[in-house]
Amino acid sequence: MSWQQRIESALAQQQEKDLFRRRQAYEHHQGREIQFAGRSYLNFSSNDYLGLSQHPALIAAWQQGAAQWGVGSTSSGHIIGYSQEHQQFEQELATWLGFDRALLFISGYSANQAVISALGQKSDLLVADKLCHISMLEAAMQSAAQLKRFQHNDISSLSRLLTARESGETLLMTEGIFSMDGDSAPLAALANQARQAGAWLMVDDAHGIGVMGDEGRGSCQVQQVKPDILVVTFGKAFGCSGAAVLCHDSTADYLLQYARHLIYSTMMPAAQVATLSTALQVIRQACHLRARLQNNIRHFCEGASALPFQRLPSNSAIQPLIIGENQVALTLAARLREQGIWLTAIRPPTVPQGSARLRITLSATHSNEDIERLLEALYGSAS
Numbered sequence: 001m002s003w004q005q006r007i008e009s010a011l012a013q014q015q016e017k018d019l020f021r022r023r024q025a026y027e028h029h030q031g032r033e034i035q036f037a038g039r040s041y042l043n044f045s046s047n048d049y050l051g052l053s054q055h056p057a058l059i060a061a062w063q064q065g066a067a068q069w070g071v072g073s074t075s076s077g078h079i080i081g082y083s084q085e086h087q088q089f090e091q092e093l094a095t096w097l098g099f100d101r102a103l104l105f106i107s108g109y110s111a112n113q114a115v116i117s118a119l120g121q122k123s124d125l126l127v128a129d130k131l132c133h134i135s136m137l138e139a140a141m142q143s144a145a146q147l148k149r150f151q152h153n154d155i156s157s158l159s160r161l162l163t164a165r166e167s168g169e170t171l172l173m174t175e176g177i178f179s180m181d182g183d184s185a186p187l188a189a190l191a192n193q194a195r196q197a198g199a200w201l202m203v204d205d206a207h208g209i210g211v212m213g214d215e216g217r218g219s220c221q222v223q224q225v226k227p228d229i230l231v232v233t234f235g236k237a238f239g240c241s242g243a244a245v246l247c248h249d250s251t252a253d254y255l256l257q258y259a260r261h262l263i264y265s266t267m268m269p270a271a272q273v274a275t276l277s278t279a280l281q282v283i284r285q286a287c288h289l290r291a292r293l294q295n296n297i298r299h300f301c302e303g304a305s306a307l308p309f310q311r312l313p314s315n316s317a318i319q320p321l322i323i324g325e326n327q328v329a330l331t332l333a334a335r336l337r338e339q340g341i342w343l344t345a346i347r348p349p350t351v352p353q354g355s356a357r358l359r360i361t362l363s364a365t366h367s368n369e370d371i372e373r374l375l376e377a378l379y380g381s382a383s
């Protein structure tokens with residue numbers, strides 16, 4: 001088979017299994033509303049939980065940052081890509097979350113890859129929740145260390161994997177709030193298991209940071225757990241993009257020596273860092289936005305209780321409806337679009353086989369009426 005043939009046959013297979021993915025370009029986007037091909041939809045697919053992607057203070061910070069620093073960081077942070085703006089924001093993050101240090105990365109994907117690939121060595125064991133984000137699982141699969149996965153949020157399944165080891169270190173990995181299921185990890189119990197096994201705990205709180213806890217400090221603050229490594233991302237509640245790894249002093253220095261994603265990649269622009277710093281100030285004071293979001297979540301959960309779809313035990317902004325077959329999920333999403341609701345069907349391998357779903361994400365920018373419209377459309381499409 002030639003390259004061309006191989007590619008075409010792979011595409012044909014994706015089509016056959018209803019797994020073909022395509023992107024659609026919107027022409028306008030304003031928080032809760034999004035416009036495609038001349039039609040406006042209520043947007044229930046974005047991770048912009050607090051609506052900060054459109055916040056005037058963040059937009060002004062980016063503009064001022066670009067005027068002050070230019071638009072590019074011009075190199076890796078190890079060369080000359082690291083400004084006082086970066087340094088200051090790392091310190092703000094570390095203080096806010098109660099860690100020695102924070103290191104900025106251009107994305108959550110690269111932060112997870114960097115940490116796991118820099119830590120995992122041949123005799124080590126990486127233990128991950130089955131539903132951990134692919135950025136963690138992929139890095140773990142490629143690592144020289146051994147990967148074992150435990151049943152989702154299941155402490156007894158985990159404890160069977162955390163048996164005594166003669167050599168090597170163990171890293172236990174989970175998410176704070178699971179990105180495709182919306183439920184929380186039992187962090188205190190996981191931390192306990194890790195402590196007993198002499199393992200380190202790593203938490204990716206992409207969906208908890210900014211949204212949960214005092215000042216938006218996330219899932220770990222809510223559950224009063226301090227992991228050894230905390231990953232937070234800025235593409236969700238922060239409304240922007242990028243990520244940070246929070247850790248001990250020596251771990252930060254170690255990552256600066258061995259994390260290739262930092263050493264060989266251009267640093268995030270300082271103007272973006274200035275924007276993130278403003279986002280952090282907004283988030284710390286955004287009790288009203290978090291309360292609005294909680295209201296919307298409550299409103300949706302009460303209204304959705306009679307829907308004929310399987311729901312998951314989620315109290316978060318992520319409210320999946322489990323549909324099963326890919327084709328059925330695609331048809332439902334299309335029907336909802338006819339009614340002006342924008343939802344994406346999430347299919348394998350993003351979620352396990354046979355659990356295609358509509359992943360509803362709620363935001364503080366949605367009004368009560370928006371939630372009512374969503375519910376009406378869901379009940380209408382279900383029948």
Ligand SMILES: *Cc1c(COP(=O)(O)O)cnc(C)c1O
Pocket residue numbers: 106107108109110112133135175179204206207233234235241242243
């Ligand atoms: C979104 C997400 C990531 C990836 O973060 P990016 O900054 O978008 O690359 C990592 N982990 C989890 C749990 C996520 O939901």
